[in-house]
Amino acid sequence: MSRSVDNPWLNRFAWLTALATLVLLSVGGLVTSHGAGMSVPDWPTTYGYNMFFFPISKWVGGIFWEHIHRLVASGVGFLTVILAVWLWVKEPRARVRWWGVVAVFAVVLQGVLGGLRVVLYKDQIGIFHAGLAQIFLVLVCALALITSRWWRNLNLAFPPAPDPGLRSLLLIGTLLVFAQLVIGATMRHQHAGLAIPDFPLAYHKVWPPMDATSVAAYNQNRNDEGANPITAFQIGLQMVHRLMAVLILGAVTFSAWASRRRLGPRNPLSRLALAWLGLIFVQVLLGAFTIWSNKAADVATAHMVVGALSLVTGAMLTIISFRVLIPVRAAGLAAAEPSHPGLGTSKPASSGAK
Amino acid sequence: MKLTSRFLIIPALLAGLQAASAADITGTVTLNGTPPPEQVNTHISNDPICGKLHSEPVKTQFFVVGPKGELKDVVVTLKGAPAKSGGESAAPALVDQTKCEYVPYVMAVQTGQKILVKNSDPVMHNVHPTPKVAGNKEENKAQMAGGADLTFSFANPEKFLKFQCNVHDWMFAYVTVVDSPYFAVTDKDGNFKIANVPAGKYTVEVAHRKAGATTKEVEVKDGGAKVDFTLDAPKPQ
Numbered sequence: 001m002s003r004s005v006d007n008p009w010l011n012r013f014a015w016l017t018a019l020a021t022l023v024l025l026s027v028g029g030l031v032t033s034h035g036a037g038m039s040v041p042d043w044p045t046t047y048g049y050n051m052f053f054f055p056i057s058k059w060v061g062g063i064f065w066e067h068i069h070r071l072v073a074s075g076v077g078f079l080t081v082i083l084a085v086w087l088w089v090k091e092p093r094a095r096v097r098w099w100g101v102v103a104v105f106a107v108v109l110q111g112v113l114g115g116l117r118v119v120l121y122k123d124q125i126g127i128f129h130a131g132l133a134q135i136f137l138v139l140v141c142a143l144a145l146i147t148s149r150w151w152r153n154l155n156l157a158f159p160p161a162p163d164p165g166l167r168s169l170l171l172i173g174t175l176l177v178f179a180q181l182v183i184g185a186t187m188r189h190q191h192a193g194l195a196i197p198d199f200p201l202a203y204h205k206v207w208p209p210m211d212a213t214s215v216a217a218y219n220q221n222r223n224d225e226g227a228n229p230i231t232a233f234q235i236g237l238q239m240v241h242r243l244m245a246v247l248i249l250g251a252v253t254f255s256a257w258a259s260r261r262r263l264g265p266r267n268p269l270s271r272l273a274l275a276w277l278g279l280i281f282v283q284v285l286l287g288a289f290t291i292w293s294n295k296a297a298d299v300a301t302a303h304m305v306v307g308a309l310s311l312v313t314g315a316m317l318t319i320i321s322f323r324v325l326i327p328v329r330a331a332g333l334a335a336a337e338p339s340h341p342g343l344g345t346s347k348p349a350s351s352g353a354k
Numbered sequence: 355m356k357l358t359s360r361f362l363i364i365p366a367l368l369a370g371l372q373a374a375s376a377a378d379i380t381g382t383v384t385l386n387g388t389p390p391p392e393q394v395n396t397h398i399s400n401d402p403i404c405g406k407l408h409s410e411p412v413k414t415q416f417f418v419v420g421p422k423g424e425l426k427d428v429v430v431t432l433k434g435a436p437a438k439s440g441g442e443s444a445a446p447a448l449v450d451q452t453k454c455e456y457v458p459y460v461m462a463v464q465t466g467q468k469i470l471v472k473n474s475d476p477v478m479h480n481v482h483p484t485p486k487v488a489g490n491k492e493e494n495k496a497q498m499a500g501g502a503d504l505t506f507s508f509a510n511p512e513k514f515l516k517f518q519c520n521v522h523d524w525m526f527a528y529v530t531v532v533d534s535p536y537f538a539v540t541d542k543d544g545n546f547k548i549a550n551v552p553a554g555k556y557t558v559e560v561a562h563r564k565a566g567a568t569t570k571e572v573e574v575k576d577g578g579a580k581v582d583f584t585l586d587a588p589k590p591q
């Protein structure tokens with residue numbers, strides 16, 4: 001059995017798995033947005049049926065979303081197993097092969113978590129399920145990236161250059177995005193609707209009062225029929241979500257600016273960082289529209305999906321940065337490196353900008 | 355024989371004495387101010403099955419108010435009620451799922467009292483009570499069209515325990531669980547009656563999902579007691 005790094009069909013299959021995972025996340029988002037997570041009370045069966053034989057005539061209301069989610073999840077699980085086996089057989093890099101195995105464990109765990117959320121009635125499991133979904137998407141996208149021909153030839157086009165501090169910056173930005181997604185998942189899985197109904201202000205103020213009397217008054221005026229009453233914690237959480245959005249916007253803007261300035265506009269990091277910034281702008285707008293639309297299911301889901309794309313983009317940027325940028329000391333350039341100073345200085349880096 | 359008769363007569367006399375000293379607490383709850391307008395439920399009209407069950411638009415039921423402010427769906431309870439719940443032996447309370455809505459929308463039961471949930475719709479539902487008080491069990495049961503009634507009961511008092519159907523995300527009912535047999539829910543005219551309350555002084559509490567709660571002291575005598583309440587509509591923000 002021959003192993004080779006040049007497996008174009010394996011790479012295409014990895015991208016297909018990544019795309020299917022993104023679809024799965026979208027459907028999962030619709031399940032939560034439609035409040036349909038508990039519309040099928042049993043698991044792994046569906047209203048007593050084997051889920052693959054559940055009659056289409058019974059896919060009504062929220063069942064439609066939840067059942068589709070389960071079917072797509074099964075499909076992604078199947079694709080992931082094939083991907084892992086394919087990697088195991090064809091991929092020469094042992095580390096990549098093992099990441100394929102990790103992906104299988106992750107997708108199985110994710111399925112079990114989804115099932116336990118249903119039968120144990122725990123919102124906390126739903127939050128963990130949502131967080132792991134994002135990590136799984138990043139993992140599959142990373143597998144697709146590092147099995148690609150582009151990745152293999154990356155250092156030919158862009159030889160490793162000393163890191164002007166970008167790797168840490170991109171990593172921090174990505175971690176901030178992930179933290180933001182976990183906060184978002186926590187907000188969504190408390191099923192409390194909009195804790196703050198207006199934007200950019202909050203209850204007509206820059207910082208809303210959160211004392212017991214004020215919260216009671218907010219609840220009296222809410223017109224979200226089934227939503228649980230909001231608490232001061234939930235209002236605070238949404239304010240943190242908003243502040244975090246500003247922080248991420250700042251961090252990603254700085255990353256894009258720094259990449260372009262230090263590496264030049266043609267460097268893949270610079271281009272991708274610009275795309276990342278575009279996604280963050282879209283995400284901020286979608287966040288605002290989520291509030292202005294009173295958390296319409298499609299808008300709220302789009303907000304979640306673009307959040308996932310933002311995380312993936314940040315993660316891919318970070319991974320690429322670790323390939324095309326090397327620490328200054330490791331490059332042996334620390335002592336005599338006037339042309340590759342830190343980000344705070346203004347001299348442009350020459351490498352990789354051609 | 356005489357001894358047996360005495361044993362029968364004495365409890366009967368005691369029961370009669372208690373009945374003579376028990377009376378009803380009645381009253382009316384009205385809403386002060388103008389409530390926010392109810393919203394048309396577009397989810398139900400857009401549903402291919404449930405939408406056909408309604409000939410008129412369905413609206414939210416946050417404030418069901420009569421022409422003079424009479425407020426429906428207010429739960430009335432006695433604080434420090436003289437008797438504990440006899441829910442296990444009480445007749446079951448019935449909730450029907452009809453035209454893809456829960457009827458009644460607001461009700462009250464005793465702790466331990468059975469709640470029968472019926473499905474009169476031509477479509478399947480799931481019945482999912484979501485209690486917040488420890489000891490009250492969250493369950494989620496499927497109920498096919500024409501399926502057998504489902505039974506629920508809750509061990510501990512809880513206000514406005516939410517029942518929901520996740521298949522139809524607009525379907526909600528709110529059940530208040532009371533640790534006493536003395537409670538009522540106001541009708542469409544805002545009226546309530548708590549029957550057979552033993553004579554004595556009590557605190558009556560009224561609670562509405564959106565208009566909040568308030569209490570009043572009342573003394574029940576042979577002729578009963580009447581106490582009216584006013585709750586305020588929420589101030590617009």
